[in-house]
Amino acid sequence: MNPFIRSDQYNFIKKQTLALVNGHLTVNDKAVLNALKSLTIEKVLGLFEGLNEEQKQLLNPVINVKEKAEAEEFLHQIKSFVIPFKEISEQTVKKMFPKAKKLKIPPLNEMDFTEISYISWIDKGTNKKFLIVDHNGKLVGLSGGFKSSHKKGLCTLCNRFEEIGMFTSAIKGSTQDAFIKRGNYICQDSQKCNHNLVSLDNLNEFVELING
Secondary structure (H helix, E strand, C coil), X not given: CCCCECHHHHHHXXXXXXXXXXXXXXXXXXXXHHHHHHHHHHHHXXXXXXXXXXXXXXXXXXHXXXXXXXXXXXXXXXXXXXXXXXXXXXXXXXXXXXXXXXXXXXXXXXXXXXXXXXXXXXXXXXXXXXXXXXXXXXXXXXXXXXXXXEEEEECCCCCCEEEEEEEEEEEECCCCCCEEEEEEEEECXXXXXXXXXXXXXXXXXXXXXXXX
């Protein structure tokens, strides 16, 4: 069976699985627990369109999870079916950001591509943040100024309270010398943001906002 679970979907399943464990720890009413189990499997299977029987058999055991150890075992079993982020080389990254001189690229070989929905890093020398996103099947590069807020706030991408900063990018306006600045608050720590992502909706909207 080929990988069929996106990283954000895996995070969603993990969140639902741990919520089920918490339910077993805090709820004694069997009817409530059965409702929670039904809701969990409904949400998990509802993430996908056109699941085959083999894929359903992989995901269905979530309904039997009661303890943390069982949750970890289930999540370990489905982890190998997570679709990794597209393979990308340093040369490809440099081509995506031709205006960035002496671009410092993070060690791609040290990344777990099954745990990310986008690649991002901060160039401290220029106070710029770079993002590479798989948007509609195509790799898109975003770059912009990044100013840390030095406090926690709501991230536009993962919708969680984390250390955030303002990402701003300038695009050409309607006249030759006019530029329009666009941006929003996003996580400073992209690894944490990736782990928080349970949907790609906000990420895709952010790409469309920045690219105009």
